[in-house]
Amino acid sequence: MEKIVWQTKAFKDLSVDEYFEIIHLRTAIFVVEQDCPYQEVDEKDRQSFHLFGRAENGEVIAVTRILPQGVSYNEISVGRVALKKEYRGKGIADELMKESFKFIENEFGKQAIRISAQEYLLNYYSKHGFKQVGEGYLEDDIPHIEMFTKLE
Numbered sequence: 001m002e003k004i005v006w007q008t009k010a011f012k013d014l015s016v017d018e019y020f021e022i023i024h025l026r027t028a029i030f031v032v033e034q035d036c037p038y039q040e041v042d043e044k045d046r047q048s049f050h051l052f053g054r055a056e057n058g059e060v061i062a063v064t065r066i067l068p069q070g071v072s073y074n075e076i077s078v079g080r081v082a083l084k085k086e087y088r089g090k091g092i093a094d095e096l097m098k099e100s101f102k103f104i105e106n107e108f109g110k111q112a113i114r115i116s117a118q119e120y121l122l123n124y125y126s127k128h129g130f131k132q133v134g135e136g137y138l139e140d141d142i143p144h145i146e147m148f149t150k151l152e
Contacts, residue, residue: 004053021060073114110151119143
């Protein structure tokens with residue numbers, strides 16, 4: 001498996017180039033690949049920690065946005081989980097979630113995490129301990145479900 005180098009930075013600590021690479025990947029997936037025109041960059045970016053993974057060639061290929069309590073939910077949240085298409089199916093997405101959990105535990109302690117997940121990723125998030133809460137709903141015309149876990 002390819003060796004990914006992981007970093008997590010608060011918004012204010014990101015270089016312009018790092019933020020560009022993160023937004024470039026997120027837009028390629030959430031707007032272009034999913035054919036979903038919506039406001040990808042929002043004010044939550046400024047309040048978040050951005051976890052990103054670089055492939056051996058230096059390219060940013062995986063990202064998550066970790067939102068402190070009170071930004072999206074009363075709990076900590078993980079969002080904008082994205083992995084470049086060519087790298088899917090190799091276990092990197094699982095590594096990405098584990099790195100997100102590791103950062104949350106180191107930064108905030110063992111906490112509850114609430115997410116808004118695209119419905120088709122239910123099994124992926126379930127594998128990482130998330131349970132569905134409530135009914136499904138549409139967000140930007142994509143079926144979503146709210147999910148919850150607590151780091152143990």
